[in-house]
Amino acid sequence: MSKMTGVVLPGNRQLEFRDFPVPEPGHGQVLVRMKASSLCGSDLRAIYRPTDQGHGPEAYQGVIAGHEPCGIIERVGPDVTRFKAGDRVVLYHIAGCGQCHNCRNGWMISCTEEVGVEGGRAAYGWQRNGGHADFLLAEERTLVALPDELSYLDGAMVACGLGTAYAACLRASVSGRDTVLITGLGPVGIGTALLCRAMGARVVGAEAIPERIEFFQKLGFTEVVDSRDVKALDTLRSLTQGNGFEVAIDCSGNATARHTCLELAREWGRVVYVGEGGSVSFEPSPLLLHKQLTLHGSWVCSVPQMEDLLEHLVRWNLHPEIMVTHRFTLDQAREAYELFDSGKCGKVAIVWEDNQA
Missing domain, CATH: 3.40.50.720 (NAD(P)-binding Rossmann-like Domain)
Known part of the structure; x- marks a missing residue:
């Protein structure tokens, strides 16, 4: 497969399907095959609904949407040391520079490097391609292992909302x-x-x-x-x-x-x-x-807190998948966003047919 379909949110409650090349992982990167990608209220507020999605590097960049992704590693690039093909992973939804004080403490959400510069802070689904496509190119430093006891939908819930x-x-x-x-x-x-x-x-x-x-x-x-x-x-x-x-x-x-x-x-x-x-x-x-x-x-958790949360979910036998009231396939993304926008539902997620816990 050389191309894939991705969901783009141009604003004004519109949704587009566009073709993208399947990316090849570079140094420190992995290619993740998506299994579940849930919708987030911040996407409604800042991307899906507005006619003006902001200006400058902090604004939505017209990339593939979806910052609550979970899947399995398809292949890895050079210098990837902690993960391998076949590993089940959750993605921390912000890729920080990895070098500033906040990033070194696990708070990539608060990365102090300028947004938009190479190697700077970039959110999946906002400044770089996200999870509403078959594959996602991710930085290894944003990956957290998904315990065997949890499903891919459990993992997607953790990625931002939980x-x-x-x-x-x-x-x-x-x-x-x-x-x-x-x-x-x-x-x-x-x-x-x-x-x-x-x-x-x-x-x-x-x-x-x-x-x-x-x-x-x-x-x-x-x-x-x-x-x-x-x-x-x-x-x-x-x-x-x-x-x-x-x-x-x-x-x-x-x-x-x-x-x-x-x-x-x-x-x-x-x-x-x-x-x-x-x-x-x-x-x-x-x-x-x-x-x-x-x-x-309080904004969001840190990477260490996300790891801690996954451990506790297993310990508590708590499966956040129970928050999901509606599941859609990728080609039903328009209906998914329309329902989620109504507020008359719980969590809404895009899942892939081969999604297995």
């Missing part, structure tokens, strides 16, 4: 002593709930979309409040006997939800903002200072 949720849980030091409020039950919110439950915490959700509330309940979570209800705040407060939540994590990016997390956090509680976009306005003295809260901003 890793983002895990980083938020670590920031909040979630434990079995906590009651955790999660606002926004999209894929990241659902993933956060699953992880908090695995860590022993009591989980309470708040969401405005009925389909998401229903899916949350299908996963075994019994405490959830419709945030459209005028009494939602009082209902949530009553679930803690008026004491508030030890941890509140916003996964929505919604201003009201962010404010709710501050309002309902217990004194000396921990609040984490992980949902992208939006804004928030609040009075620091009564909501933050006087309650002595700790407010964290």
Whole structure:
């Protein structure tokens, strides 16, 4: 095979199929045959929906979409030492320079090298070709081994969404002593709930979309409040006997939800903002200072944290594949994005017919 079809997102809710050459791995690179490539809400917000996808090197570069890929190594280039053909791998979704302080500590998401320069920071599916094609050219340093106990879809969930949720849980030091409020039950919110439950915490959700509330309940979570209800705040407060939540994590990016997390956090509680976009306005003295809260901003996990998460998923017998409500083949990518854009679903993934756990 010398050519492959890839999905490109030109904006304005459009999707195109284009032909690309199958790449050949160079020094320190591997060619990964895709088995699962899931969709991410950040792609909707910054690439799929906008008519203006930004300017400069940080903007979407018209490459193959998909930054939540998982697959099996087809072949390796020179100087690849940790992996070989046939290995099952998850990809960390940012390829950093590998040399700056942040990259050396595993935080390639925060690579300080200029985006767009050779060897600089580049996100799969944004500044370099991603996983919505049969093959993906990857840097070895972005690969993490997929344990045999986990499926390719499990791995795709980890690549960004669940890793983002895990980083938020670590920031909040979630434990079995906590009651955790999660606002926004999209894929990241659902993933956060699953992880908090695995860590022993009591989980309470708040969401405005009925389909998401229903899916949350299908996963075994019994405490959830419709945030459209005028009494939602009082209902949530009553679930803690008026004491508030030890941890509140916003996964929505919604201003009201962010404010709710501050309002309902217990004194000396921990609040984490992980949902992208939006804004928030609040009075620091009564909501933050006087309650002595700790407010964290959390982006995504590091490479070591991703490795740690995969190990814990096996230990907890937790399969994030359960977050996937709809699966599509590559040629159905347009339908996949339209459904995901509606918000009336859980996680959506593109899978290949030969996808075997």
